[in-house]
Amino acid sequence: MELKELIQQKLIENFPEVEFDYSEYRNELNIKFDKKFIKQVCTFLKDENDLQFLLCEDITAVDWAIRKNRFTVVYHIFSLKHNFRLALKADVDEADCNIDSVSSVWKTSDWQERECYDMYGIKFNNHPDLRRIYMPEEFEYFPLRKDFPLLGIPGSLPLPKK
Amino acid sequence: MDRLTKDDVHPKILQRLLEDSDITIEDALENEMILNMGPQHPATHGVLRLLLRLDGETVIGCVPDVGYLHRGYEKMAENMSYYEYIPHTDRLDYISPTANNVAWVLAVEKLAGIEVPIRAQYIRMMIAELARIASHLVAIGSFAMDVGALTVFLWTLREREKIMDIWDILCGARFTNSYTRIGGVANDTPPESLKLVKKFIDEIDDNLSECESLLNTNRIFIERLDGIGVISKEDALSYGFTGPNLRASGVEFDLRRATPYLQYDKIDFKIPTYKEGDCLARYFVRADEVRESAKIIKQVLQLMPQGEIKANLPKQVLPGKTEVYSKMEELIHDFMIVNFGINPPAGEIYSAVENSKGELGFYLVSKGEGHPWKCKIRSPSFIHIQALPHLVKGHMVSDVVAIIGSIDPIMGEADK
Numbered sequence: 001m002e003l004k005e006l007i008q009q010k011l012i013e014n015f016p017e018v019e020f021d022y023s024e025y026r027n028e029l030n031i032k033f034d035k036k037f038i039k040q041v042c043t044f045l046k047d048e049n050d051l052q053f054l055l056c057e058d059i060t061a062v063d064w065a066i067r068k069n070r071f072t073v074v075y076h077i078f079s080l081k082h083n084f085r086l087a088l089k090a091d092v093d094e095a096d097c098n099i100d101s102v103s104s105v106w107k108t109s110d111w112q113e114r115e116c117y118d119m120y121g122i123k124f125n126n127h128p129d130l131r132r133i134y135m136p137e138e139f140e141y142f143p144l145r146k147d148f149p150l151l152g153i154p155g156s157l158p159l160p161k162k
Numbered sequence: 163m164d165r166l167t168k169d170d171v172h173p174k175i176l177q178r179l180l181e182d183s184d185i186t187i188e189d190a191l192e193n194e195m196i197l198n199m200g201p202q203h204p205a206t207h208g209v210l211r212l213l214l215r216l217d218g219e220t221v222i223g224c225v226p227d228v229g230y231l232h233r234g235y236e237k238m239a240e241n242m243s244y245y246e247y248i249p250h251t252d253r254l255d256y257i258s259p260t261a262n263n264v265a266w267v268l269a270v271e272k273l274a275g276i277e278v279p280i281r282a283q284y285i286r287m288m289i290a291e292l293a294r295i296a297s298h299l300v301a302i303g304s305f306a307m308d309v310g311a312l313t314v315f316l317w318t319l320r321e322r323e324k325i326m327d328i329w330d331i332l333c334g335a336r337f338t339n340s341y342t343r344i345g346g347v348a349n350d351t352p353p354e355s356l357k358l359v360k361k362f363i364d365e366i367d368d369n370l371s372e373c374e375s376l377l378n379t380n381r382i383f384i385e386r387l388d389g390i391g392v393i394s395k396e397d398a399l400s401y402g403f404t405g406p407n408l409r410a411s412g413v414e415f416d417l418r419r420a421t422p423y424l425q426y427d428k429i430d431f432k433i434p435t436y437k438e439g440d441c442l443a444r445y446f447v448r449a450d451e452v453r454e455s456a457k458i459i460k461q462v463l464q465l466m467p468q469g470e471i472k473a474n475l476p477k478q479v480l481p482g483k484t485e486v487y488s489k490m491e492e493l494i495h496d497f498m499i500v501n502f503g504i505n506p507p508a509g510e511i512y513s514a515v516e517n518s519k520g521e522l523g524f525y526l527v528s529k530g531e532g533h534p535w536k537c538k539i540r541s542p543s544f545i546h547i548q549a550l551p552h553l554v555k556g557h558m559v560s561d562v563v564a565i566i567g568s569i570d571p572i573m574g575e576a577d578k
Binding site: 030 | 228229232234236237238241272273275397399400401402404413415420421509510511512514521523525527535536538540544545548549577578
């Protein structure tokens, strides 16, 4: 419990202007805040000597389909110093479907953000190479969105040109 | 892409280039070409495609291209129940299927809050470690084959075959096992399977030494790997490396120790760590881990208690076949679970285990329905392939094959 309080205290001290929303489920700490601050908070959590979240395990998004802020981008980061996993969350609206890239903080987020873009169409600002990763370049849809049918869309995957 | 500078070339190659009086760095710049390697290249371990930019024989740029085996497993997970998805986890890292089964059911149990009987937990540890040995044996063998030592591949596959036989007796399938169930495992271990496991782990040390004797004193093997594909501790962490690849770079990080799951906190085992971070270190880590896994299984067999192999939660855990056919209640539960799923409470969790390749994580979001609202697979191979451009830069084309073999990617997992 002490570490969770330490993280909360450090965040409040260093980001007085940001509203952090803490929640806990199955002993996992989730922190939700405005997407504008994602890069600053990530940089802080990685570089802060008492925390050292050096490992970015996973970046993904959740499509809530009918909610106002349609997507939530989720970052799972791990501190080797404390053996502690933290989930950071930021809401992204469909009308303003972008969030700052953290690829300059952790190199691994390069491909993870590309995957997230490929599957959900969320644009990552200042990403060095934001291309599709699994689907072909000319594919027009975002398969993991809830409005994409399970069986796919006929004709959406054209055969390669001869 | 940048032009080649002296700093980009591996010092060994640079030295070699400068020793050759007929060729200078400036001359070599005139001969750039793009080489397409894969997706049908045998040494790319599946359908990995690499685009290499070459300067003579030196790689100055590399762009990996993945997605040739993309089956949309995350989309499929959103449309099937938690039970239905177990066989699909076999097809992620298909060299160690049981370890993936364990990872999936652990994630679902965390989401649903199911406690598993101790015996089932020990059986799960046993099959997960067997899967790790199988995976590392294939990794060592195919790695050796990539750099030209064919016999080792045959010998390590002979050992792996014994594990397949154990799985065959244990759960009736040799390759895609689907042995675990939510709340336990499919069936109790037949006595002869445990005898086979015991025989296997007693012999594996000698048999592995036999395979190693072909490699560790082989000058060609050592010289092709020593100092090749070096990644520093900081870079490895930044690239998100986990598992043997991270430990070869000098970070003593193992999820079995860091965030103990199952009964790993009761087991005494070492975490093999090497400082060099090159291909040779990654090979050594895998060989050491095979021995550590054998040690773990030995302790598991001693500690494994008798008892139940499934949790007694009729609304969430599938009943056995005999009960379904003989009892009305169990038949109803079976019908409900198969048709409507287990409905974990609304919430989201991230559960990760130490798989043979690295950290295999599942991020599950439930809305209280029978199927997950979202399932994200954090696959180690995908993350490791990302670092290939960093690893191969400045090396020769022939080293690319060695580097791919040393990070041991499985495309079923990387492409999902």
